[in-house]
Amino acid sequence: xxxxxxxxxxxxxxxxxxxxxxxxxxxxxxxxxxxxxxxxxxxxxxxxxxxxxxxxxxxxxxxxxxxxxxxxxxxxxxxxxxxxxxxxxxxxxxxxxxxxxxxxxxxxxxxxxxxxxxxxxxxxxxxxxxxxxxxxxxxxxxxxxxxxxxxxxxxxxxxxxxxxxxxxxxxxxxxxxxxxxxxxxxxxxxxxxxxxxxxxxxxxxxxxxxxxxxxxxxxxxxxxxxxxxxxxxxxxxxxxxxxxxxxxxxxxxxxxxxxxxxxxxxxxxxxxxxxxxxxxxxxxxxxxxxxxxxxxxxxxxxxxxxxxxxxxxxxxxxx
Numbered sequence: 592x593x594x595x596x597x598x599x600x601x602x603x604x605x606x607x608x609x610x611x612x613x614x615x616x617x618x619x620x621x622x623x624x625x626x627x628x629x630x631x632x633x634x635x636x637x638x639x640x641x642x643x644x645x646x647x648x649x650x651x652x653x654x655x656x657x658x659x660x661x662x663x664x665x666x667x668x669x670x671x672x673x674x675x676x677x678x679x680x681x682x683x684x685x686x687x688x689x690x691x692x693x694x695x696x697x698x699x700x701x702x703x704x705x706x707x708x709x710x711x712x713x714x715x716x717x718x719x720x721x722x723x724x725x726x727x728x729x730x731x732x733x734x735x736x737x738x739x740x741x742x743x744x745x746x747x748x749x750x751x752x753x754x755x756x757x758x759x760x761x762x763x764x765x766x767x768x769x770x771x772x773x774x775x776x777x778x779x780x781x782x783x784x785x786x787x788x789x790x791x792x793x794x795x796x797x798x799x800x801x802x803x804x805x806x807x808x809x810x811x812x813x814x815x816x817x818x819x820x821x822x823x824x825x826x827x828x829x830x831x832x833x834x835x836x837x838x839x840x841x842x843x844x845x846x847x848x849x850x851x852x853x854x855x856x857x858x859x860x861x862x863x864x865x866x867x868x869x870x871x872x873x874x875x876x877x878x879x880x881x882x883x884x885x886x887x888x889x890x891x892x893x894x895x896x897x898x899x900x901x902x903x904x905x906x907x908x909x910x
Contacts, residue, residue, distance in 0.1 A: 594838065594889070595868075597887060598884075598887070598889075606872050606879060606880050607869070607871050607873075607876075609666065609668055610875070611668050611669050611670075611673070613873070613875045614673075614677075617667070618667075618677065618681065618682075621651050621658065621858070624651045625647075628643070628648045628651070629644065629648075629800070629803050631643055631647075632803065633798075644806050645806055645810045646810075646814060646853070646854065648806055648807055648810035649810035649815040649817075650814075650853050651857065652686050652807075652810060652811055652815045653815060653818045653822060653855075655682040655686060656683075656686050656688060656819070657857055657858045657874070658678070658681075658682045658874075659678050659682035659690055660693070660860075662675070662677060662678025662690065663678060663690060663693055663694040664871065666870070666871055666872065675690070679691075679783060680783060680787065681787075684783035684784045684786070685784070685787045685788065686811065687745055687781075689748075689755065692755035693755065693757070696757055701867070704827075704838070704842070704867060705832075705833070705834060705835050705837070705838075705840075705841040706834060710756065711757065712833070714823055714827070715829075715830075718828035718906055719828070719829045720906065721907070722907050722908075725906055729817060732814075732820060733813055733814070735812040737816040737820075738811060739812065742812070746781075749777055749780035750773045750777050750780075751768050751772065751773065751776040788804075791804060791807065818854055818855050821899065821902065822856065822860060824906050825855065826843060827841060827842055827843065827863075828843075829905040829906065830842065831894065838867035838868050839864060840893075842866075843894075843895075843896055843902075844865060844895050844896070845897075845898070845899060846861070846897050847861045847898065847899065848898070851899050854899075855899050855902075856899070859874045859875065860874070862877035862881050868884070
C-alpha cells in the first residue's frame with residue numbers, strides 16, 4: 592500500500608527493535624502505580640484517597656490491558672516466550688482477559704482495518720452519536736451496568752458459548768457444548784484470573800488491608816469500562832474514512848497530557864495511527880515513529896486530536 596512506501600527499511604528498522612529493559616520498565620511502572628493506588632488509602636484513610644485510588648486502579652487496569660495488546664503483537668519484549676508469559680499472567684489474567692483469544696481476534700482487526708470485515712467495525716460505525724447517547728453510555732459505565740454486562744459476556748466467552756469478540760456482538764459458538772465441556776473450558780480459561788486475583792487479595796490481606804481488594808473490583812466494573820470506551824472511540828470513531836485501508840484515514844492519534852495518561856491513554860496507546868502503520872513497533876517507540884512521520888510530512892493532511900476533548904467532540908454529532 593502507498594503509505595508503507597513513505598518510510599524506508601533503514602528508517603523503520605531501529606523503531607522495530609525491542610528492549611527487555613524498556614519492556615520491564617513499562618510493566619514495573621504499571622504495577623507500581625497499582626501499588627501506589629492501594630497505598631493511598633492506607634496512608635491517608637480519607638474519602639479522597641479512596642476516590643483517587645479507584646481512578647488510578649481503573650487506569651492501570653486499562654494499562655495492563657494495553658500491555659496485553661502489545662504482548663499479543665510480540666512487541667513488548669525481545670522473545671516470544673516472554674511476551675507470552677507476561678502477557679498472559681501479568682497483563683491479561685488480572686483483568687479477566689485471555690491473551691490467545693484476544694490475539695486471534697485482534698489480528699483480524701489489523702488485517703481487515705479499513706473494511707466492513709474488521710471485527711471492531713461495529714464499535715465505530717455509528718459514530719458520531721447524539722449527546723444523549725454519550726450520556727447514557729457514560730452513566731451505564733459509571734453505575735456498573737456496562738461492567739456487569741461485560742463480565743457476563745466474558746464468562747460466556749471463556750465457557751466457549753460465545754466467540755471471543757471484543758465488540759461484544761455475542762456471536763454464538765459454532766458447536767454445541769456439553770455441561771462437562773463448559774465446566775472444563777471455564778476451569779482452563781479462568782484459573783489464571785483466579786490465581787492472580789487471589790494473589791492480589793492475599794498480598795493486601797497479609798498487609799492487614801484485604802478489604803482494599805474491593806477497590807480493584809469497583810474500578811473494574813465502573814471506571815475501567817468508561818476509560819476503555821473512550822480510549823476505544825479515540826482510536827477509530829468518526830475518523831476521515833473508516834473504510835479506507837490507509838491508517839491516516841481510518842485511525843486516530845491523540846496528543847495527551849499527564850492527566851489523560853492517568854485516565855484514558857496509558858502506555859502510549861494514544862499513538863494509534865502509528866500502531867496501525869507499523870504494528871510491530873513497540874509501544875515505547877511509537878512517539879519516535881510519530882515524530883519521524885511528522886518530519887517526513889507524512890501526516891500533513893491527517894487530523895491529529897490535540898486532546899481527549901477533541902475526541903469527545905468527534906464522538907458527538909453536530910445536531
